[in-house]
Amino acid sequence: MATGRTHRPATRSRGIPEATVARLPLYLRALTALSERSVPTVSSEELAAAAGVNSAKLRKDFSYLGSYGTRGVGYDVEYLVYQISRELGLTQDWPVVIVGIGNLGAALANYGGFASRGFRVAALIDADPAMAGKPVAGIPVQHTDELESIIQDNGVSIGVIATPAGAAQQVCDRLVAAGVTSILNFAPTVLTVPDGVDVRKVDLSIELQILAFHEQRKAGEEATAEAPAAPAAARRSSASGRDSGTDQGPDGDVPAVMPA
Amino acid sequence: MATGRTHRPATRSRGIPEATVARLPLYLRALTALSERSVPTVSSEELAAAAGVNSAKLRKDFSYLGSYGTRGVGYDVEYLVYQISRELGLTQDWPVVIVGIGNLGAALANYGGFASRGFRVAALIDADPAMAGKPVAGIPVQHTDELESIIQDNGVSIGVIATPAGAAQQVCDRLVAAGVTSILNFAPTVLTVPDGVDVRKVDLSIELQILAFHEQRKAGEEATAEAPAAPAAARRSSASGRDSGTDQGPDGDVPAVMPA
DNA sequence: ATCTGTGAATTGTTTCACAGCT
DNA sequence: AGCTGTGAAACAATTCACAGAT
Numbered sequence: 001m002a003t004g005r006t007h008r009p010a011t012r013s014r015g016i017p018e019a020t021v022a023r024l025p026l027y028l029r030a031l032t033a034l035s036e037r038s039v040p041t042v043s044s045e046e047l048a049a050a051a052g053v054n055s056a057k058l059r060k061d062f063s064y065l066g067s068y069g070t071r072g073v074g075y076d077v078e079y080l081v082y083q084i085s086r087e088l089g090l091t092q093d094w095p096v097v098i099v100g101i102g103n104l105g106a107a108l109a110n111y112g113g114f115a116s117r118g119f120r121v122a123a124l125i126d127a128d129p130a131m132a133g134k135p136v137a138g139i140p141v142q143h144t145d146e147l148e149s150i151i152q153d154n155g156v157s158i159g160v161i162a163t164p165a166g167a168a169q170q171v172c173d174r175l176v177a178a179g180v181t182s183i184l185n186f187a188p189t190v191l192t193v194p195d196g197v198d199v200r201k202v203d204l205s206i207e208l209q210i211l212a213f214h215e216q217r218k219a220g221e222e223a224t225a226e227a228p229a230a231p232a233a234a235r236r237s238s239a240s241g242r243d244s245g246t247d248q249g250p251d252g253d254v255p256a257v258m259p260a
Numbered sequence: 261m262a263t264g265r266t267h268r269p270a271t272r273s274r275g276i277p278e279a280t281v282a283r284l285p286l287y288l289r290a291l292t293a294l295s296e297r298s299v300p301t302v303s304s305e306e307l308a309a310a311a312g313v314n315s316a317k318l319r320k321d322f323s324y325l326g327s328y329g330t331r332g333v334g335y336d337v338e339y340l341v342y343q344i345s346r347e348l349g350l351t352q353d354w355p356v357v358i359v360g361i362g363n364l365g366a367a368l369a370n371y372g373g374f375a376s377r378g379f380r381v382a383a384l385i386d387a388d389p390a391m392a393g394k395p396v397a398g399i400p401v402q403h404t405d406e407l408e409s410i411i412q413d414n415g416v417s418i419g420v421i422a423t424p425a426g427a428a429q430q431v432c433d434r435l436v437a438a439g440v441t442s443i444l445n446f447a448p449t450v451l452t453v454p455d456g457v458d459v460r461k462v463d464l465s466i467e468l469q470i471l472a473f474h475e476q477r478k479a480g481e482e483a484t485a486e487a488p489a490a491p492a493a494a495r496r497s498s499a500s501g502r503d504s505g506t507d508q509g510p511d512g513d514v515p516a517v518m519p520a
Numbered sequence: 521a522t523c524t525g526t527g528a529a530t531t532g533t534t535t536c537a538c539a540g541c542t
Numbered sequence: 543a544g545c546t547g548t549g550a551a552a553c554a555a556t557t558c559a560c561a562g563a564t
Contacts, residue, residue, distance in 0.1 A: 019533060025469040029448070043545065052450040055545095056535055063547055071546045072542040088469050089476030096468070103367030110363055113448055113465045118472060157475055158468065181478060182471040184464075188289065188373055190312040198474050200467050204444075205373040207460050208356070208418065209285040209348050211442040212378060214458050215417055216349030218441060279555055303523065315523095316557055323525055331524040331563040 016087070020061040026051045027058065028084045034077050043074040090118035095154045097180075099171050100163030101126040101141050104186060108162060109137035122154040127167065144171075151178035158182045165189040172199075276347075280321040286311045287318065288344045294337045303334040350378035355414045357440075359431050360423030361386040361401050364446060368422060369397035382414040387427065404431075411438035418442045425449040432459075 030050035034042055044062075048055040062068060062075075068083055069075045085091055096114075098105050101124050108114070109124055124141045126132075131141045142150060150156070159180040161168050168187035175183060176197055185191055185201045193199055290310035294302055304322075308315040322328060322335075328343055329335045345351055356374075358365050361384050368374070369384055384401045386392075391401045402410060410416065419440040421428050428447035435443065436457055445451055445461045453459055 017533070021473050022466070022470055024473070025463075025466040026450070028469070030450075045545085050450070052452075054535085056537095057533090059546065060534080060548080067547070069546050070542070071540075072544050074545070087473070089472040090469065092476075094468075094472055094475070103363060103370055107363035107367050108464060111464055114468075117465065117469075119465075119468055158471055182475045184467050184471060190286070190290075190310070192312075196478070198471055200471060202462055202464070202467060203285075204368060204371055204462070205377065205379075206282070206285040207444050207462060208354075208374075208379055209288070209350065209377075210282055211418055211444060211458055211460060212349040212354055213281050213284070213347070215354070215442045216352075218456070277555070305523085314557080316559095317555090319524065320526080320556080327525070329524050332522045333564070334523070 016064045020064055021088075023051070023053060023057075023061055024084050024088055026053070027061070028081065028088065028090075031077055031081045031084070035081055039077055041070075041074045041076055044069070047075065085118075088118075092118065094119050094158055095122035095156045096120065096158045096160060097123045097125055097147075097150060097154075097156050097175075098160045098162060099125045099144075099147070099175070100161060100167070100187075101131060101136055102162065105160075105162035106136050108160060108186075109139065119158075122156055123150045125150065127163075147171075147174055148178045151175065151180060156180060158184070160184045160186070161191075162186045276324045280324055281348075283311070283313060283317075283321055284344050284348055286313070287321070288341065288348065288350075291337055291341045291344070295341055299337055301330075301334045301336055304329070307335065345378075348378075352378070354379050354418055355382035355416045356380065356418045356420060357383045357385055357407075357410060357414075357416050357435075358420045358422060359385045359404075359407070359435070360421060360427070360447075361391060361396055362422065362424075365420075365422035366396050368420060368446075369399065379418075382416055383410045385410065387423075407431075407434055408438045411435065411440060416440060418444070420444045420446070421451075422446045 027047065030047055031042070033050070034047075044055040044059045048058040051058065059069075062080075065083060065087055068080055082091075096119050098108055098121060101109070105124065105126070109121055114121065121137070121139055123146075124136055124139050125144055125147055126141050127144045129143060132143045134141050151159075157180055159175040159182070161171055161175075161183060163171055165187045168185065168189050169191060172183060172185070172191045172193065176193055181196060182198045183191065183193065183200070185199055186203075188203050188205060191199050191201075287307065290307055291302070293310070294307075302310075304315040304319045308318040311318065319329075322340075325343060325347055328340055342351075356379050358368055358381060361369065365384065365386070369381055374381065381397070381399060383406075384396055384399050385404055385407055386401050387404045389403060392403045394401050411419075417440055419432075419435040419442070421431055421435075421443060423431055425447045428445065428449050429451060432443060432445070432451045432453065436453055441456060442458045443451065443453070443460070445459055446463075448463050448465060451459050451461075
């Protein structure tokens with residue numbers, strides 16, 4: 001997903017399903033935890049439980065990578081960690097830039113698991129001149145003017161956008177023009193990119209809205225079936241005077257602050 | 261996804277596909293922008309472009325909601341905004357608590373689009389006593405001790421977890437016990453919840469790893485001469501007889517962890 | 521003439537269930 | 543006996559392509 005038209009028509013190559021790729025990081029995390037506890041082998045059942053999936057799916061997923069297990073025994077933890085890391089491209093080091101150092105950008109910069117496996121924050125970039133030089137997570141913030149040279153000098157191919165929605169497309173364009181080919185977008189806006197560039201988005205309000213949908217459905221279903229543990233009686237709060245479009249932020253839904 | 265069990269075999273209800281539900285917020289955002297520009301109607305083609313999907317998909321999605329368009333004309337923007345809002349449950353106000361007010365929690369609390377559409381931050385909760393009373397985004401942080409009473413007093417059914425991974429499951433358990441039935445998890449860990457509770461996760465490192473996978477593939481594709489991936493010899497064990505050939509081995513050597 | 525709504529075809533994903541290896 | 547690996551079946555999502563409404 002994400003890329004509109006990337007498909008090389010007939011790349012009979014290593015066709016790992018996208019759904020599987022999206023789960024590999026989950027398996028990797030579970031395996032890493034086992035590795036740290038020096039657990040030597042694990043069955044598909046155990047590993048699946050740790051990753052929150054079912055074992056048939058896990059086995060099918062692994063079958064796309066190769067036959068890395070041992071029948072009657074399970075999977076060798078260290079070996080699998082290595083194989084999945086390699087498959088995900090984590091045996092190399094990916095320099096990443098974060099653009100937009102507001103609360104969210106700072107949170108991302110401070111995120112531990114970031115630097116830990118394969119990724120390295122090469123630079124923090126913000127449009128506010130007052131931020132320039134200020135260290136965040138031990139890294140001095142640089143001004144947007146430097147964006148192109150930073151990308152090029154560090155060979156950055158992955159960029160993280162944590163700016164307000166209004167600035168996101170512009171930042172995206174500059175990142176792409178400078179050579180970035182993968183973008184993780186935290187701004188609540190749809191980014192348009194050329195073919196060959198991957199975009200993934202993380203969007204708080206979308207996630208909340210999906211939850212609200214299901215939540216609403218649960219509430220309307222109270223007539224049926226068993227009564228759940230919690231007394232979902234008094235849901236629904238008062239202030240209901242809002243509905244269609246009288247919000248402050250121009251659709252923008254500005255994300256985590258940041259001096260614009 | 262998210263909901264573990266849920267088998268309601270023949271709920272003749274309004275079975276909107278999950279993939280469609282996940283796109284409704286996207287359409288809603290695009291429509292809200294149009295609404296603010298006082299655009300009266302929009303075609304599936306235009307709206308699809310604004311939302312970053314193709315028009316056939318959009319029409320199919322809308323067909324699950326009902327027939328809200330006019331052939332030869334398009335969709336009435338205001339009407340659609342209302343219908344989708346209603347479908348998503350945004351015509352009511354959802355009180356939300358955020359647990360874990362670090363950089364990320366603060367970023368979430370400050371997130372504009374949060375309060376703007378149907379969601380209201382009912383409380384900010386943190387385990388650090390030193391945070392108690394301190395206002396973040398204009399809302400005083402409360403101590404974890406108050407968690408249960410906050411949930412109950414405010415009729416909160418949606419909780420956001422922005423704590424460190426180590427605390428997430430514990431917080432989750434308390435939220436669920438207090439009556440929360442939808443959770444948005446930002447902590448990099450798998451949460452276990454009872455049936456009937458929805459969990460959605462947002463995970464930076466998973467997203468980056470997925471990008472790295474695709475990035476790696478792009479790199480290996482443009483320079484076909486270099487190190488053409490692994491000589492996937494042992495893939496697909498249909499190789500008759502001997503199988504334990506030295507598989508793996510991108511360029512360098514591997515920490516030969518024994519494949520049995 | 522245009523654009524929606526939707527069956528039918530296609531493509532992708534998950535689950536089943538069991539053969540085959542250890 | 544136990545557990546993986548995988549065809550085949552079931553299910554889900556997407557795309558096609560056109561009938562039908564305005």
